[in-house]
Amino acid sequence: MDRFSWSNGLLEINETLVIQQRGVKLYDGDDKAKLDVGVALLSTHRLIWRDLKNHECCIAIPLSQIIFFEEQAAGIGKRSVSASTSLTLDAKIVIHLHPAPANKEPGPYQQSKFSYIKLSFKEHGQIEFFRRLTEEMTQKRWENTPVSQPIPTATGAQAGRTRAVGIVGIERKIEERRKETDKNISEAFEDLSKLMVKAKEMVELSRSIANKIKDKQGDITEDETIRFKSYLLSMGIANPVTRETHGSGTHYHMQLAKQLGDMLQAPLEERGGMMALTEVYCLVNRARGMELLSPEDLVNACKMFESLKLPLRLRVFDSGVMVVQLQSHSEEEMIASALDNVSEKGSLTAEEFAKLLGLSVLLSKERLLLAEKMGHLCRDDSVEGLRFYPNLF
Amino acid sequence: MSFEWPWQYNFPPFFTLQPNVDTRQKQLAAWCSLALSYCRHHKLYTLDVMEAQESPVFNNKKIERKLSLEAIQVVFEELRKKGNLEWLDKNKSRCLVMWRRPEEWGKLIYQWVSKNGMVNTVCTLYELSNGDDTEGEEFHGLEEWMLLRSLQALQTEGKAEIITMDDGKGVKFF
Structure with missing residues (x-):
C-alpha cells in the first residue's frame, strides 16, 4: 500500500481511461486499508483509486510497477482480523508490486509490510476489470507514449518467475502444452521400443528353450512338446524384413519372399502342404509382432516365390481363392x-x-x-x- | 414287362447338370437314351416339359432327386440335335419325341410291306397303324403324324407315294 501516491485524479495528456468500476475496496496485503469504498480506474498508464464521497481523496500507482496480478475467486480469501467484519468475501484481484522508488511522491501509507495490494469488488465487475488490466499489462502502452511527467518506474530486476498474461501468455501456454505432448509421445514410443527389445529377448529365449526341448526329447510328453511348439511358432521372427531395412519395391518383396519361404515351410508341412492366403497372413503377422505386413505386400512377396526358385508357390484357384502351397505338393x-x-x-x-x-x-x-x-x-x-x-x- | 431303369437313375449326381464338359457329355448321353427308351416303352410321342418334370423319368422319388427344368431343357435340346425331338411351340414347352426317326420307321414299314408282298399295292394309313395285319409289328399303333412322317421319308427315297383320298390318306409302295 506504500506504493501509492496522492493524485489529483486527472488523466495526463497521453493517458486514456480504460475502465472504471464502482464499489472497490482496497486491501493492504491481507489487511483492509483504512480507506472507504471507492471507484477503481484503470488507465493506459496508471491504476487510480478515488474515494466515492471524498473526491479529493485520490491515489494512483503506475502500471509499470506491477509485477503480476491474479484473480482470487469469491469466498476463498483468507479471513483476516480486519476482514472479519465483512460477512461476505467478495472476488478480489491481487496485485503484486515492485518496491516504491526512492523519489516517490507521498501517499496515504508511508510504509507497509506487504508487497501486494488487493482490489475487492463489492459490486462485481472484477472479470472485465481483470481482462482489461491483462490487456494493458500486455500492450504496455505507457512505454510507447510516456506522459509528460516522468513516471517513476521500478527498474529493479524482475525477481522471481514472471507470470505470463494476455495473448503472449496464451501462446506460451500452448507452447508448453505442445512440449508436454511431445514429451509424452516420445515417452510412449520409448516404451514401445523397450517392448521391442524385450520381444527380441523373448524370441531368443523361446529359441533356446526349443533347442533344449530338442535335446531332451522324451523327458517331456509329446503333447507338451507340440503345444510348446505352437507357442513358439507364434512367437516369431527376430529381425523381420521391413521397408525400413530393405527399402521399397521389388527388392523388399524379394527379401520378404525369402523370409516367408523360411518361416512357412514348417507350418505348411503340418497342414498338408497348403494354406489359404488369409491363414498365411495371420500367421506371418503374428510372428512379426510389431512390424506388420500389409496384405498387398504379402501377395506381392508370394508372387515372387517362383522367380526366386523357392519351394513355395502361390496358387490361385478358379474361384479366386489364393493359397500358398509347397512346390512338392x-x-x-x-x-x-x-x-x-x-x-x-x-x-x-x-x-x-x-x-x-x-x-x-x-x-x-x-x-x-x-x-x-x-x-x-x-x-x-x-x-x-x-x-x-x-x-x- | 416293366421298364428297366439304367444304373444312373439311382445315382444322385445324375440329377445335377455336371459342370465338367466331359462328364456332362456322358451324363447327357445317358439322359437321352433313358428318355428315349422310356418313351418307347410307354409309347409316348409327345411330351410336355412341365409334365415331364413330374414323370418318373425325371423325378426319382426313391432318392428324392429330380432334374431341374433347365436341365430338362438341356436334355431335350440335346435330343433335338440328334433328330429325336421336335419342338411344337416357340416357348419350347411341348415337343414331339421320336424315339425312332422317321427314316427308321419308314424302313421298318417297308420291310413289312415287302415281306407281305404288298409292294405296288395301295393301303390306307389306318390299315398300317391299326389294321389287323400289322398287329404285333412295332409300328402298330403309331400316331398318324409319325406314320405320315415315316411315309414321307420313304417317299423321298422313292419307295412310296402318299395318295390323298376322300376319307383320308393312302399310300402306294413301290
Whole structure:
C-alpha cells in the first residue's frame, strides 16, 4: 500500500481511461486499508483509486510497477482480523508490486509490510476489470507514449518467475502444452521400443528353450512338446524384413519372399502342404509382432516365390481363392487323395472332407472342385447341399 | 414287362447338370437314351416339359432327386440335335419325341410291306397303324403324324407315294 501516491485524479495528456468500476475496496496485503469504498480506474498508464464521497481523496500507482496480478475467486480469501467484519468475501484481484522508488511522491501509507495490494469488488465487475488490466499489462502502452511527467518506474530486476498474461501468455501456454505432448509421445514410443527389445529377448529365449526341448526329447510328453511348439511358432521372427531395412519395391518383396519361404515351410508341412492366403497372413503377422505386413505386400512377396526358385508357390484357384502351397505338393496327389476319400465314403461334402483331412472348408472344396474339373468326381447339387461322388459316368 | 431303369437313375449326381464338359457329355448321353427308351416303352410321342418334370423319368422319388427344368431343357435340346425331338411351340414347352426317326420307321414299314408282298399295292394309313395285319409289328399303333412322317421319308427315297383320298390318306409302295 506504500506504493501509492496522492493524485489529483486527472488523466495526463497521453493517458486514456480504460475502465472504471464502482464499489472497490482496497486491501493492504491481507489487511483492509483504512480507506472507504471507492471507484477503481484503470488507465493506459496508471491504476487510480478515488474515494466515492471524498473526491479529493485520490491515489494512483503506475502500471509499470506491477509485477503480476491474479484473480482470487469469491469466498476463498483468507479471513483476516480486519476482514472479519465483512460477512461476505467478495472476488478480489491481487496485485503484486515492485518496491516504491526512492523519489516517490507521498501517499496515504508511508510504509507497509506487504508487497501486494488487493482490489475487492463489492459490486462485481472484477472479470472485465481483470481482462482489461491483462490487456494493458500486455500492450504496455505507457512505454510507447510516456506522459509528460516522468513516471517513476521500478527498474529493479524482475525477481522471481514472471507470470505470463494476455495473448503472449496464451501462446506460451500452448507452447508448453505442445512440449508436454511431445514429451509424452516420445515417452510412449520409448516404451514401445523397450517392448521391442524385450520381444527380441523373448524370441531368443523361446529359441533356446526349443533347442533344449530338442535335446531332451522324451523327458517331456509329446503333447507338451507340440503345444510348446505352437507357442513358439507364434512367437516369431527376430529381425523381420521391413521397408525400413530393405527399402521399397521389388527388392523388399524379394527379401520378404525369402523370409516367408523360411518361416512357412514348417507350418505348411503340418497342414498338408497348403494354406489359404488369409491363414498365411495371420500367421506371418503374428510372428512379426510389431512390424506388420500389409496384405498387398504379402501377395506381392508370394508372387515372387517362383522367380526366386523357392519351394513355395502361390496358387490361385478358379474361384479366386489364393493359397500358398509347397512346390512338392503335387496336384495329382491332391486329386488322387480326394478321389480316394470320396470313393471310400461313397460321397462327400466339402465340410465332411475338410473334417476328414483337417483342412479349412474353403480348401477342401477347392480340392474337390479340382478333382471334379479333372473328371474324377461329379456333383450332386440338391437341397441337402453340394455332394461329390466318384465320377461313374 | 416293366421298364428297366439304367444304373444312373439311382445315382444322385445324375440329377445335377455336371459342370465338367466331359462328364456332362456322358451324363447327357445317358439322359437321352433313358428318355428315349422310356418313351418307347410307354409309347409316348409327345411330351410336355412341365409334365415331364413330374414323370418318373425325371423325378426319382426313391432318392428324392429330380432334374431341374433347365436341365430338362438341356436334355431335350440335346435330343433335338440328334433328330429325336421336335419342338411344337416357340416357348419350347411341348415337343414331339421320336424315339425312332422317321427314316427308321419308314424302313421298318417297308420291310413289312415287302415281306407281305404288298409292294405296288395301295393301303390306307389306318390299315398300317391299326389294321389287323400289322398287329404285333412295332409300328402298330403309331400316331398318324409319325406314320405320315415315316411315309414321307420313304417317299423321298422313292419307295412310296402318299395318295390323298376322300376319307383320308393312302399310300402306294413301290
